[in-house]
Amino acid sequence: xxxxxxxxxxxxxxxxxxxxxxxxxxxxxxxxxxxxxxxxxxxxxxxxxxxxxxxxxxxxxxxxxxxxxxxxxxxxxxxxxxxxxxxxxxxxxxxxxxxxxxxxxxxxxxxxxxxxxxxxxxxx
Numbered sequence: 073x074x075x076x077x078x079x080x081x082x083x084x085x086x087x088x089x090x091x092x093x094x095x096x097x098x099x100x101x102x103x104x105x106x107x108x109x110x111x112x113x114x115x116x117x118x119x120x121x122x123x124x125x126x127x128x129x130x131x132x133x134x135x136x137x138x139x140x141x142x143x144x145x146x147x148x149x150x151x152x153x154x155x156x157x158x159x160x161x162x163x164x165x166x167x168x169x170x171x172x173x174x175x176x177x178x179x180x181x182x183x184x185x186x187x188x189x190x191x192x193x194x195x196x
Contacts, residue, residue, distance in 0.1 A: 074098045074185040076168045081190030084158055088194070092153040094168030094187055101149040105171040108142060108153045109180050110164035110192075119178035120166070121153060131176050136162075158194045165189040 080092040092108070107122040121142040122131045130142050141154040151168060169183035177183070 074101075074104070074170050074172075076170060076185055076187035078166065078168045078187040078190040081166060081192045083193045083195065086158060086160055086194055086196050088158050089154070089156045090158065090192060092155065092166055092168075092190060092192075094151045094153075096149040096151075096170065099172075101170075102146040103173050105174050105176055106142075106144060106151040107169045107171065107177070107183055108151075109167045109169060109183075110162075111167070111189075112164040115164075117167070117180045119180070122176045122178070123151060124176040125173070126175060129176060131178075133178075155192070158192075160194045160196045162192060163194050164192060166192050 075097045078094050103125050105124050108120040109117050111117040123142045123144050139157045144151040167189045168187040170185040171183045
């Protein structure tokens, strides 16, 4: 079993930055692909970024490429999402997810464990 706890959300003006953190506990972490997803009101949960456990590759949605950076610290069992140049359309609840021994995926249903989410609101 894996427990994921996100933090770092908040209210920021357009053009600003936030850093989200996700702390994992309960089992090994280094062999999990970790992903960030987001869900805005009335919309489906969408892929934001992922960090593959195999090879350490990082992947991003086109909408955040060049603005967001995913990173991980296996010793701390944590994954981070640095968000720069934020836009109002980035407003959503952001979720951390784990896919044990799975390769990178943009599909939320392929991730087994989820955090409770953290709200990010970007004002114009």
